[in-house]
Amino acid sequence: MLDTHPRIFVPDISKDISTLDLNIIAKQLNTLKPHKLINSSWPSFKTDTESSFYIAHLQDTLLLKFKVSETYFKASTRKINDDVHLDNGVECFISFFNDENYYNLEFNCLGSLKVGYGAGRFNRELLPEKILKSIKTYTTLQHDKTLNQFNWEILISVPIDVFMFSNLKTLKGLSAKANFYKCGDDLPKPDYLSWTFMDTLEPDFHQPNFFGDVFFS
Template sequence: MKYLIQPRDRDYPISWNGIPALTIDHYLWLDNGYTPTVKAKLMYTSECIQLHYNIYEANPTILYHTMNEPVFKDSCVEFFFQPLPESDPRYLNFEMNAAGTLLLKLGSDRNDRTYLQDVDPALFLIHTSTGCYDSIADMPYWQLEISIPFNWIQAMFPDFRPEAGRTFRANFYKCGDETPLPHYGCWNRITSSVPDFHRSCDFGELEFG
């Protein structure tokens, strides 16, 4: 799958009106009937890439509040992206629960990953809202926003440039390993017989518009 990231001229105020959404709607490996709708939107400025999630589930599980704790066990959304897929197999994984607690790693596959410890999560301006209600869809939801600075990405991937037409690879996930109804959802379908989000070969494509 492919998603075109819309450019913006200013960082603030943020308005997501008119920005198309992608949907996390492939729920794999479990058959318990729990498939919460998740919409994600992206846009970029000269300084950062910004993500906005609407997660349609009530009463999200929140147990972890310290960076790099296993937030994937909570009600969690994730963004995995590979800035330079043609020349560098490494990718970053951002995993965040409904409290905005961040787990952040860098590596080339599931077994070759390093926690990024010396990063202040405040850098990413993570904001969450729980207890929201969509009167049109008649559904409760929670929101999460995150902003990822390009100069921070370029410290690890110097050749990465946010230029119109530039593409890179990524996937978006929804999970909750130890929630009342465990679930594993993805945007670009994963071709694995067991739960495994760390398959960069199954990432979709993002393009800067």
């Protein structure tokens, strides 16, 4: 049965973190509850790919960690705001203060990124490279030859200044709308996984009507 009111309560782990070492933060996030990307909303793109994510905050920083296991691997080190969705990638779309505009944060498995803001797929403003350079990523990749499976993880650290159109002072106590995704448009067998189910005819992550609720403790 589908959860018609998906929600996440995001813990503040600032008291547990004494360093901004991403490797240490990644281990800390492993102690939290994982959220699975269980929805493959489009029958023609069924997949064996498995993915989950962890989410926390440091009051002034959003922390995301994705884990992915999949059969195909195709990725390139890309320039900022290039088409990272073509590669093995993960994404977070989020809006604050009931804003009809939302941010799309997109990353491939090598840490290349693209971030935009707007009200829909065709009304997006890409954020400047100067701002996006403050986003930090930490990635690991393993190939299980026995299972012919690629297992990769990415930790993403997003300072609140990246949400430049929202005038955020802190994440503490905020509520937001969001969705989380795994994609790979240009893989031999494309896959599209999401946190919430999206009732559309074709794959399209730019669907704020299907965002779930996110509460920052």
